Amino acid sequence: MEEHTHKEESLKKVSGLYKDWFLDYASYVILDRAIPSIFDGFKPVQRRIMHSMRELEDGRYNKVANIVGNTMKYHPHGDASITDAMVQIGQKELLIDTQGNWGNIYTGDSAAAARYIEARLTPFALEVVFNPKTTDWAKSYDGRNNEPIDLPVKFPLLLAQGVEGIGVGLSTKILPHNFNELLEASVKYLKGKKFEIYPDFQTAGMLDVTNYNEGQRGGKVRARARIIQKDKHTLCITELPFSKNTGELIDSIIKANEKGKIKIKKIEDNTSDKVEINILLNNDVSPDKTIDALYAFTDCEVSISPNACVIVGDKPEFLTVSEILRRNTDHTVSLLKKELEIELNELEEKWHFASLERIFIENEIYQEIKGKNSKEEVYAAIDKALKPFTKNLKREVTTEDIIRLTELPFMRISRYDRDKAEENILALEGKMEQVKHHLANLIAYAIDYFTNIQKKYGKDKERKTELRIFDTIDATKVVLANEKFYVNRAEGFIGTSLKKDEYVFDCSDIDDIITFQKDGTMKVVKVEAKTFIGKNIEHVGVFKKGDKRTVYNMIYREGKDGPYYMKRFSVTGVTRNTDYKLASDKKGSEMLYFSANPNGEAETVTVLLKPNSRVRKSKIDIDFSELAIKGRDSRGNLVTKYAVKKVDLKEEGVSTLAPRKIWFDDTVRRLNADGRGTLLGSFKGDDKILTINQNGEAKLVSFDLSNRFDDEYLILEKWNPEQAVSCIYFDGEKGIYFIKRFLLENTTNVQTFMPSEHPKSFIEFVGTSDNCTAEIIFAKDKNGKEKEPETINIDEFIAIKGIKAMGNQFVKDKVKTINITVPEPVEEIEEPELEETPESDDEIPEEGQIGDLFSSEE
Known part of the structure; x- marks a missing residue:
């Protein structure tokens, strides 16, 4: 049986390794990929592309594929990322001169493949971006080549091109700025003056920089497309907001149309080079x-949050665009100083050798070479022979200098021209003095540098984006009423899905809905398919926050058997889905009368009391115009303490609010208070609008915004009861012109002032302005003679008569044309807005002011 031996397994914590690896990765992404350097404005891939293009530069176009391949010596991340970065630089039209299809910044179309398109450096890039003598170098990733740490850019390129990048834990977004404005700002900074710089985009458009905050984190700008009106039924987008192309813009418009936010018939994209x-x-x-x-609802307006994060040295910093410009300008000055110092050193070296060469040849020191057997003997002999003549040189003679002297061609020595050599030395001395002058006046030299750059390259780089302060658009005022709204009063439901119940109005899906119930409860809710409010709904309407012109008139009973009160109030702000008791908290409270008045109208109502021996009058007339507009929580004024049978409307009222500006939108033939169309004036109370058509029919209508004006009118304006109407008309039956002036009656009936109904009769002129003049151009008589024109003052020609009068004969002779001159209208003096009583829970009801008149005993 074999014996198994087990080595001890060693355990090692890896948490520290993960921490180090993540920090290394984060640093790599931030420093070497995502965030640009403040000094040259390039990310590493962009810097390597520019360096590679300079390597290949020979004045001709190179295939982009060739440039990308050469760049891969320095950038180890594949050709796709290099190509994309190069296309982005090329589309900015500053550093790369492009040829072929490089894509379209307007439509978002991508560039052709790298093998088809070509590029070379622009003259601007060659002059401003490169200088090997002032460049600091480092080894490339594989150690085979040298690449620049920072390119010596003598221009605020970072701000001109803009940049966007996402690192680990931070990001950058610097918006592009105008070429000429940056140079002007640099000059102002060098002169010690204040400067401001704002973004400027290739796609033009409009920009609100109110909250730009100099490009810092927390700032914001709003960019808009430029939209013009071609005619009554066609809009045209001619410029795009930053970061959007036509495809994205059209998609957002189509989506808004599908959602009912806007209403369009058709959209056409004719974009090419514009x-x-x-x-x-x-x-x-x-x-x-x-x-x-x-x-409001599409990408025609976008909000952009800048974030000026840059690499300074070897770490990221968050700066303002002004600070970036100052540092770029200071860096440019230091580069210019370095270039001047290098140039001075080179000139001094040239002067030194030219002087040494003159001594060498004029004193025939080259003869010392004869008879010497080695280089060392030659160098020593020449060195010894030169010493008596080198006292005025700027430095000592070195072995390298002597070697150069020995390498002079014989023909150059034999053809040596002393005068020409002297001129060359004097020219070098002049150049040296000039460089020294520039160094002594470095700021002035830098200012001249920036000014010359602007003269050479700034001709076609005017500002494209218009700076403008935008009005804040209230979405609820411009959204289309794309939903039909219904109410079930008995069961207490409202919504857009109750199609079998009572239809009340059209609204938009972003509107708020205000409801009032019989017991005096008010609630505001969002538009939904179906919402339960509470039984016995009295009124439903669209609620506009801050609306002081909609006034609610109300009579209610406090409690089951309490007294009756009346009040007028507006609702400007509430909390959604909250019940507000506007009548009383007492159980059994009930509204007997309620009206909602969009322009603060105050009607008259009749209150009928139940029979009671203590009451002298069983009928009370109440004029709401005598009642002040109070807060919604006020109790109101006492009407009576006796039982009320019912309340009836006696007479419609007029507005009691301050004048309201009204405009007429000729396209949709509607009135509005939103500033669209032609301003008619400020209206209040029973002010009216005068319309006069081609048939000689005058009509007075109210300024209710729901009125439509579908006919074509000769006059549509605010009516002045004291202003006479002047009319010149041709009587077709009699074949002559008449003139008349008349006043209109205050009636809603049509008032006809054209006496003749003959088909050839027509109105030549009708107007309401004072001191109008008519220039009469006469036709030629039978003999071909033409009478001198006459000019008359219409007001002086005829007095004001009745509307039915025929008027006076205007002219006996045949008329060719009549030219009317109308004086400039006098601006209407606006009345100050009346301050309305603020809503408060602590308001004291004005009891007894009117109510005491209605009861015999208390």
């Missing part, structure tokens, strides 16, 4: 509102 995305709209859709909706 962006052109046409969005066709339906006839009932507002272009202005759609533009806002595109920014």
Whole structure:
């Protein structure tokens, strides 16, 4: 039986190894792959591509595949990553001169294969990026080649190109900036002046840099596509937001359309070398509102969070873009100084040898070579012969100098021109003085350098991205009403799925819904398919946060047998899914009357009391306009302590709020308060809108936003009761022009002012402005003569008469044309907004102010 021997198994903890390995890996990813160096602005792969291109540079284009293959000597991560990095640099159109299909930054199309496309360095790159004399070198990964630690870039390249990378535990995102603005900022910095720099993108678009925070962590910018309106039914995207291409943008628009956020008929992509995305709209859709909706619900607006993380030395740092520019500029100055010092040293060496050569030839020291048997004897003899003449040289003569002298060609010695040699030495001395001057005035030299770079390469690099402060778009105001909303009042359900119950309105899926119940309970909920609110729902509406113009009028009973109160209130902010008791917490409280008024209207109601011997009047009229708008939690004013039979509406009311600005959107023929279209003015109370059509029909309508104006109008404006309407019309029956001025009555009925119904009759001009003038251009008479034009003041020509009057004959002679001049309108003086009583739980109800008049005894 064999004897088995077991060696002791040794145990070793691996936790320490994992820790070291992870740190090594993290450091490698951060330093050697993901994060750029602050000095040259390159990640390692980009730096190696540029170095490889400089190696291959001969002025002609190289196949990208050839460049990638050469770069693999320095970058051990495969050809695909090198090709992708090279394409990204080439698409920025700064360092690489490209040929072939390098992809499209607008459409997102990828570049052709590396074997088909070609590249070479741009003149800018050759001048600014490379200088072997100032480059620090290190061995490549396999030790066979040298590669630059940092390229000696004399330009804030990191900020010009931008960069994005993800390391282990940190990331970087530096946005690209404008070429010329960076150079100007560097000059300002060197002059000791303040500067600001902001991003600029190849895809142009618009940018809000309000919260840019100089590119630091925590900052944010908003980029938008440029959207123009081609006509009433077509929008066109002509510029893209940063980081988005046309495909991504169109996908986001289609998704928003499918979700009902926007409403479009068709989308066409005609992008080639310029962006052109046409969005066709339906006839009932507002272009202005759609533009806002595109920014709110699609990638037409994107938010970008910059994060300026760079490698400084051998560790990452988080900086501002201003600090990066300052350090880049300082680094450029140090490189320029280093180049000048190298140049000065080279000039001094040239001067030294030129002077030594002149001494050697003019004094025929070369004759000392004769008779010498060895190099050492030759060198020693020449050295001895030179000593009497070398006192004025800048350094001692070395053996290397003597060797160079002995290597001078015989023909050069024999054809030596003393004057030409003297000129050469003087020229070198002049250059040396110039370099010394530059070194003594280094900042001025650096400023000239930056200025010259801008003159040479900045002609076609103007800012593309427009800086603009964006308005914050309220999504609830621009989203389409894409859902139908229903209510089951008896059972207390609301929602979009109750299609068998009562339809109340259209809304969007992001709206809030406000509900009021018979017992005075209010609740706000989100739009859902089906939501239980509570039985006996009195009112359902779309709730807008901060809405001070919607006023609710209410009469309720406090408790089962308590007194009756009335109040007016608005609801500006609430907590969703919370019950608010607006009548009273007492059991049995009930609303007897409720109205929701979108523009603060105050109606008159009649309160009918139950028969009671103590009551003098069984009927009470209440005008809500006499009641102040209080907080929703206030008790309100006392109506009566006696039992109420019912409350009836007596008369519709008008708005009691401050004036409201109203616009008219000609595309959808609707009024709005959101600033879309033409401003009609500030409206309040019973202010009206005047419309006049081509048939001579004038009509006054309210400024309710639900009104539609589907006809074509000659006039659509805010009505001024004291402003006369002027009209010049052609009477087809009589064949002459008439003029009339009249006032309109305050009625909602159509008022016709065109006396003639002849088919050839037409309105030449109608307007409401004072001091309009009419220039009459006469037709030629039978003899071919043309009467001199006349200009009249319409207000002075005729007085105000009745609307049915025919008016005065305007002109006897035949008219060729009538040119009307309307004075610039006088701006409307806005009334100040009235401060409304804030909502508070501590408000004191105004009891007894009106209620005491309605009861005989208390």
